[in-house]
Amino acid sequence: MRGRLHPLLPSLALTAGLLLSGCGASSHAADEITLYNGQHEQTTAALVSAFERESAIHVNVRSADEATLGNQILQEGSNSPADVFYSENTPVLEALREKGLLAPVAPSTLAAVPSRYSSAQGDWVGVSARVSVLVYNSSELQPSQLPGSLLELSQARWRGKLGFAPSETDFQPLITAIVKLDGTAAAERWLKGMQANGTVYPDNETVVAQVNNGESALGPINHYYWFRLQAELGASAMHSALHYYAPGDPGDLIDVSGAAVLRSSGNQAAAQRFLAFLVSRMGQETIARSHSYEYPLRPGVSPAAGLRPFADLHPAALTPAELGDGSAALSLEQKLGLL
Numbered sequence: 001m002r003g004r005l006h007p008l009l010p011s012l013a014l015t016a017g018l019l020l021s022g023c024g025a026s027s028h029a030a031d032e033i034t035l036y037n038g039q040h041e042q043t044t045a046a047l048v049s050a051f052e053r054e055s056a057i058h059v060n061v062r063s064a065d066e067a068t069l070g071n072q073i074l075q076e077g078s079n080s081p082a083d084v085f086y087s088e089n090t091p092v093l094e095a096l097r098e099k100g101l102l103a104p105v106a107p108s109t110l111a112a113v114p115s116r117y118s119s120a121q122g123d124w125v126g127v128s129a130r131v132s133v134l135v136y137n138s139s140e141l142q143p144s145q146l147p148g149s150l151l152e153l154s155q156a157r158w159r160g161k162l163g164f165a166p167s168e169t170d171f172q173p174l175i176t177a178i179v180k181l182d183g184t185a186a187a188e189r190w191l192k193g194m195q196a197n198g199t200v201y202p203d204n205e206t207v208v209a210q211v212n213n214g215e216s217a218l219g220p221i222n223h224y225y226w227f228r229l230q231a232e233l234g235a236s237a238m239h240s241a242l243h244y245y246a247p248g249d250p251g252d253l254i255d256v257s258g259a260a261v262l263r264s265s266g267n268q269a270a271a272q273r274f275l276a277f278l279v280s281r282m283g284q285e286t287i288a289r290s291h292s293y294e295y296p297l298r299p300g301v302s303p304a305a306g307l308r309p310f311a312d313l314h315p316a317a318l319t320p321a322e323l324g325d326g327s328a329a330l331s332l333e334q335k336l337g338l339l
Contacts, residue, residue, distance in 0.1 A: 032060065038088050055273060074095075082264075103262065105124065118258065127297060134243040134251070154192070156197070161217035224292060226240065227306065254313065259275050288304055
């Protein structure tokens with residue numbers, strides 16, 4: 001599952017064309033919930049399988065990109081059949097929280113992960129994390145040539161060398177981080193430089209593949225795309241590497257996948273149990289073994305082999321909740337014709 005930005009989510013301008021099949025509230029037995037899944041499908045499948053074995057609660061999964069699902073929940077309101085929403089990124093969760101559609105997460109569930117990675121109001125819980133990095137072609141560039149800051153990608157020296165995917169939800173928090181740390185004008189200048197320098201790709205899988213094969217020299221992604229490509233192709237076929245930005249840089253950003261219980265859920269107890277499972281040791285170890293290459297957020301659970309230790313990351317001092325609903329980032333992308 002890839003997360004694509006949809007410009008309508010923050011503005012709440014909803015259309016019937018965004019809806020998946022089937023609307024209206026549905027009643028569930030005590031041993032059944034419906035999950036709207038905007039997270040990567042392979043990760044969610046492993047989690048659901050483990051949860052069903054552990055709990056004997058059946059999970060009906062509806063998967064789509066997170067923005068489409070978020071818009072569907074907004075359209076359905078109190079009639080939504082969803083019990084739980086699992087999102088690849090947090091802005092859509094914040095948009096739903098602001099509309100009052102999320103139920104408070106059980107305190108014991110929130111306590112399982114560091115508080116900075118969950119909703120400040122306690123309405124969604126962080127489940128796993130990724131770090132923003134730069135992928136570069138190691139045949140064309142040396143580490144000493146690489147920028148220390150995300151902002152440097154707008155410089156003219158990268159013209160014709162850059163690849164990026166502005167329609168991905170992973171790109172939105174980068175813009176928001178620049179807005180928060182350096183202001184809207186700086187973010188707009190950066191985006192204009194990216195436009196001048198770069199080739200626009202449809203998704204981050206394409207960015208990392210095209211950097212690896214030399215079509216582009218470098219591009220901003222989240223770390224796990226590179227690890228997945230390496231797992232697919234094998235180490236001998238990798239002609240690229242990852243570069244981490246300077247500590248505290250807006251590019252050195254932790255993105256979080258999170259989950260919430262819908263206030264309208266007719267099976268609150270089972271839905272809360274699913275959230276508790278996601279951040280339990282079993283759930284977090286399932287994520288670590290699922291080849292998602294994301295960081296488990298529960299302390300004491302190690303990520304997949306080869307990842308930089310989570311404690312060694314020094315990201316920008318912005319929590320996922322502080323990144324908000326992403327509306328400022330989307331407005332800038334629309335203004336510049338990137339969406």
